[in-house]
Amino acid sequence: MDLKDRRTIRRYAERPVSDELLRNLLSLACRASNTGNMQTYSVIVTRSEEKKRALAPAHFNQPMVTEAPVVLTFCADFNRFSTWCEQRQAVPGYDNFQSFVGAAIDAIIVAQTFAVAAEREGLGLCYLGTTTYNAGQIIDVLHLPRLVVPVTTLTVGYPAEMPEMQDRLPLDAIIHNEVYEPFSADVINKLYAAKEALPDTAKFIAENGKQTLAQVFTDVRYTRENNEYFSKVLLDVLRKQGYLK
Amino acid sequence: MDLKDRRTIRRYAERPVSDELLRNLLSLACRASNTGNMQTYSVIVTRSEEKKRALAPAHFNQPMVTEAPVVLTFCADFNRFSTWCEQRQAVPGYDNFQSFVGAAIDAIIVAQTFAVAAEREGLGLCYLGTTTYNAGQIIDVLHLPRLVVPVTTLTVGYPAEMPEMQDRLPLDAIIHNEVYEPFSADVINKLYAAKEALPDTAKFIAENGKQTLAQVFTDVRYTRENNEYFSKVLLDVLRKQGYLK
Numbered sequence: 001m002d003l004k005d006r007r008t009i010r011r012y013a014e015r016p017v018s019d020e021l022l023r024n025l026l027s028l029a030c031r032a033s034n035t036g037n038m039q040t041y042s043v044i045v046t047r048s049e050e051k052k053r054a055l056a057p058a059h060f061n062q063p064m065v066t067e068a069p070v071v072l073t074f075c076a077d078f079n080r081f082s083t084w085c086e087q088r089q090a091v092p093g094y095d096n097f098q099s100f101v102g103a104a105i106d107a108i109i110v111a112q113t114f115a116v117a118a119e120r121e122g123l124g125l126c127y128l129g130t131t132t133y134n135a136g137q138i139i140d141v142l143h144l145p146r147l148v149v150p151v152t153t154l155t156v157g158y159p160a161e162m163p164e165m166q167d168r169l170p171l172d173a174i175i176h177n178e179v180y181e182p183f184s185a186d187v188i189n190k191l192y193a194a195k196e197a198l199p200d201t202a203k204f205i206a207e208n209g210k211q212t213l214a215q216v217f218t219d220v221r222y223t224r225e226n227n228e229y230f231s232k233v234l235l236d237v238l239r240k241q242g243y244l245k
Numbered sequence: 246m247d248l249k250d251r252r253t254i255r256r257y258a259e260r261p262v263s264d265e266l267l268r269n270l271l272s273l274a275c276r277a278s279n280t281g282n283m284q285t286y287s288v289i290v291t292r293s294e295e296k297k298r299a300l301a302p303a304h305f306n307q308p309m310v311t312e313a314p315v316v317l318t319f320c321a322d323f324n325r326f327s328t329w330c331e332q333r334q335a336v337p338g339y340d341n342f343q344s345f346v347g348a349a350i351d352a353i354i355v356a357q358t359f360a361v362a363a364e365r366e367g368l369g370l371c372y373l374g375t376t377t378y379n380a381g382q383i384i385d386v387l388h389l390p391r392l393v394v395p396v397t398t399l400t401v402g403y404p405a406e407m408p409e410m411q412d413r414l415p416l417d418a419i420i421h422n423e424v425y426e427p428f429s430a431d432v433i434n435k436l437y438a439a440k441e442a443l444p445d446t447a448k449f450i451a452e453n454g455k456q457t458l459a460q461v462f463t464d465v466r467y468t469r470e471n472n473e474y475f476s477k478v479l480l481d482v483l484r485k486q487g488y489l490k
Contacts, residue, residue: 003273003274003276003277003358003361003362004273004276005276006276006277008278023416023420026416026419026420027413027416028248028249029248030413030414030416030419031248031249031250031251031413032248032251032357032360033253033360033370033371033372035372035374036374036462036466036467037411037412037413038462038467039413039414039418039419041419042419042420042421042425043419043420043421044420044421044422044423044424044425045420045421045422045423046423047422047423048423051423051424079427080418080428080433080436081462083427083428083433084433084437084459085459085462085463087430087433087434087459088457088458088459088460089456089457089459089460090457090459090460090462090463090464091463091469092463092469093463093467093468093469093470093472093473094467094469094472096469096472096473096476097476097479097480098377098378098472098473098475098476098479099467099472099476101377101479102374102377104346104349104350105349105353105374105377105396105397108350108353108354108357109353109356109357109372111354112277112353112354112357112358112361113248113357113361115277115278116248116357116358116361117248125278126278127278127354129280129281129347129350132343132346132347132350133343142421142423142424142425143424143425144425145425145427148425151350152350166282167282168272168275168276168282168284169275169284171268171271171272171275173284173325174271174275174284174286174287174288175268175271175287175288175289175290176287176288176289176290176387177289177290177292178289178290178291178292178293178296178387179289179296179387179388180287180289180387180388180389180390180393182324182328182390183325183328185332188325188328188329188332189332191325192329211334212333212334212335213333214329214330214332214333214334214335215333215334215335217281217283217326217330217335218330218335218336218337218338219335221281222281222283222338222339222344223338224336224337224338224339224341225338227338227339227341227343227344228338228341228343228490230343231341231342231343231344234342234343234346235342245473
């Protein structure tokens with residue numbers, strides 16, 4: 001799939017993903033830019049049934065985790081770099097929030113570079129945003145040490161489905177020239193008109209017993225209560241892994 | 246440039262980057278995966294001399310900011326989405342850390358998808374990691390409202406240089422199978438041997454008056470003092486922009 005017609009793939013064929021292909025794609029992904037060429041990221045490759053089953057609850061048992069041939073967990077990782085420093089008469093100072101953010105950004109860049117390269121090879125992928133919700137459980141399952149925090153997960157396999165492409169907002173919702181121009185009510189109406197007119201929108205609203213699509217997000221899918229709970233949990237994970245000294 | 250032989254480009258030709266190409270590439274970038282299809286990101290396009298000069302100090306006056314034809318600031322943005330919610334009888338609950346992290350991840354995914362697509366078209370790019378250091382200054386220059394935080398910046402133009410490709414660690418430094426296996430001192434030595442043997446490494450060590458390459462990082466380039474200072478600054482920015490309720 002090329003960028004222009006890609007879609008998220010949640011159902012996978014039996015066809016295995018070879019180690020050689022996976023390593024080639026991850027090598028390509030590591031060619032992406034990174035901060036100071038420190039490469040402060042790691043990728044945990046899960047292929048075993050045992051570990052997939054152990055990871056599944058952290059991803060709210062979404063079936064892709066156990067059904068995909070490969071699950072990749074991308075981590076911010078200042079552990080390896082700090083270990084290297086300590087072995088080289090250097091005193092690392094990376095147990096802080098800015099270091100986490102930098103390492104997390106670089107881990108995401110690797111993940112997305114992998115995604116583009118993998119889709120180009122005919123693989124199908126799904127990002128699991130649950131990774132930052134239940135990072136603590138993932139840390140336990142994958143034995144992640146201090147200064148290693150999972151930031152995203154990709155399930156990987158050959159597609160066994162080809163879903164419709166998802167809609168996107170008009171580009172004018174996304175880009176601002178020179179300065180950020182807040183949107184008037186009229187402009188918001190225009191930018192969201194096509195999305196709100198989709199047949200799926202009416203379906204989601206009805207299924208969830210709501211009056212607007214926005215209410216499906218605020219009251220059902222991404223609620224304040226959950227966001228606040230998982231914010232506290234994630235900050236605790238960062239503290240426990242040594243990134244909020 | 247294809248992924249396999251890409252390099253960061255810091256010097257740009259006079260040749261302009263057309264609005265049409267830029268919009269096409271940003272549209273492609275928005276095809277990337279995002280959380281719940283909320284598209285909680287924005288991109289600020291800087292072309293004016295005035296704004297480039299105003300942004301430059303936030304990026305420690307790296308010359309790419311004023312010399313590139315285009316500077317793109319990628320932002321985590323729950324402002325637009327929350328405004329839409331409020332106009333649709335929905336009460337948004339995105340003024341928290343988890344929402345910031347999710348939006349930041351999606352902004353980085355868009356940035357890197359743009360980067361891959363742009364390099365494929367012959368453009369050259371440089372990421373500016375300074376974005377999270379001086380996010381507060383960037384917020385002022387670009388007039389970013391509540392719930393909009395810049396997370397990375399790309400300078401964009403046609404290449405006027407073709408630097409050597411940078412080294413990367415062996416893939417075995419990056420990937421772990423099934424569980425994270427901490428590295429022994431011997432393995433660290435092996436993984437870093439090629440990097441430490443590079444001619445540039447000896448040069449950096451000598452130029453900085455240090456004994457090891459690691460000391461160049463810990464004592465000069467990414468010091469504890471700076472990391473801790475900019476951690477505090479970034480947490481203050483997140484609070485001010487409404488993401489740490």
